[in-house]
Amino acid sequence: MVKKKVKLKFVPGQANEPITYVLVKDYNLRFNILQAKIIDGGGKLLLEIEGEEKCIGAGLKYLRDRGVSVKEVCDFVSKDEMKCTNCGLCVSICPAEAIDMDRDTWVVKFNTEKCIGCFLCVEACPLNAMVLKI
Structure with missing residues (x-):
């Protein structure tokens, strides 16, 4: 199992989609929400994601394909x-x-x-x- 910290930025409208649910269900990922902020219908989410390396990669690709900005964070x-x-x-x-x-x-x-x-x-x-x- 691998852990990665990622900063996600959502545009308006995406905050209403079950994006994190899909990460759990379809990509078998566990995550810990470190920060969450809803701003003007969009928002920012700081997650620590845990799972197999290939599942994390596929899950992050899913997020990018949905238009979510994904930035891997090594330290804050x-x-x-x-x-x-x-x-x-x-x-x-x-x-x-x-x-x-x-x-x-x-x-x-x-x-x-x-x-x-x-x-x-x-x-x-x-x-x-x-x-x-x-």
Whole structure:
């Protein structure tokens, strides 16, 4: 099984179609909705998709064929080491436990694979050391 994070953008009218249902039923994919936003009849959806590589590829092709904009996302946020003072504020606010404090060195460690793209760390960082990438 493979996991991929994708950002989908729908144009008006597509939000009424059962697109995610088809991903489950026809392509045997599991997904976790990380973010969803309906805007002017269209919208944006951030998903973590899990399944066999060929099924994910076929499912993403299905989405593109339906006119959905698909962008694969490797990471959402990065930590600017030059700005970070390791204050730990981001550690306490991260709901996915993607940010941790090394108790030996007192250095903030960021795990991009656990990041769900909630961006709470970006908003909370007083020095803007957590940077939005998408």
